[in-house]
Amino acid sequence: MKLLEERIRREGTVIGTEILKVGDFLNQQMDVALFREMGREWRRLYEGVPVTKILTIEASGIGMACLAAEAFDDCPVVFAKKSKTSNLSGGLYTAKVHSFTHNVTNEIMVSRKYLQPEDHVLIVDDFLASGEALRGLISLVEQSGAELAGCAIAIEKCFQSGGDDLRKAGYRIESLAKIRSMSEERGIVFDN
């Protein structure tokens, strides 16, 4: 998606060859007009695929998931939490997710009542790199017996194997900006 690639090139910051900061428009500060266009693009890519619910993970996935929902007939958006709070009660689906960015293993969780066997779930997230978070979210959907409609990712770091491994395992993943390589000196090379 050219719009997102250009934005990353213009406002993203590459650190070393692994880290891409997009806090100005995709994370701490969010551009909802961009999110709306991303939602429309995912809708176009998943044309004809039934989606009754969007699942994402706190915190930075929530904004784009909510804007994407507008392109998917205002379907409900559910977010998985990274820690148990007193607001979550009743039965939970849980999965372990290791974050290489923060070097911790979190248990992610969602209330059972928000994922039902009759749901067709689209998973939305901002980054796909090692695939750890996405694997955890897929596990939550599979535990519920819901149908996984597919995965909708903003930025995929294709130089890490998460996306390819999951595609080989049969999952459909649509990433709007696929980064083949990046470095502070040579900038970002996108995959087309």
Next chain:
Amino acid sequence: MKLLEERIRREGTVIGTEILKVGDFLNQQMDVALFREMGREWRRLYEGVPVTKILTIEASGIGMACLAAEAFDDCPVVFAKKSKTSNLSGGLYTAKVHSFTHNVTNEIMVSRKYLQPEDHVLIVDDFLASGEALRGLISLVEQSGAELAGCAIAIEKCFQSGGDDLRKAGYRIESLAKIRSMSEERGIVFDN
């Protein structure tokens, strides 16, 4: 706002006389069509007031803040974080916030570059009760030198003093559903 009040009455769960669970449509599971209408109502209430940025706090404020931004000319949405991560760098504004729900004191923070003196900031959050979180968010705005356009709250528990204390201190707060009292036996009484 009748639409929100009716939804709370129909799908909210009152526990004791203090706790209201709205996870089915406002927190873990989010109804974006409702959020869109809430955004339009805030826009109506703040008609003529310049807003260049929306500030909220992770995680459950983010969805409604992003949908509200559509009613405020797609202005950027910034969320304060509750813990420091390696994704935040550079100068930060911070404030201490005690959560009575979870009985912890968090330091909330936002990067300085996302709140500028020329900004007109609308704060959006899901609940107002003791006012702790809102006071923290207001402090972040004041530290930045930005203009505080006002506060936009989904549900105010008027039987706690946070809202009244802040109004007496001169802050403008617009809450869409104001709960005067609630109990498991008698249900919810809204303030009009």
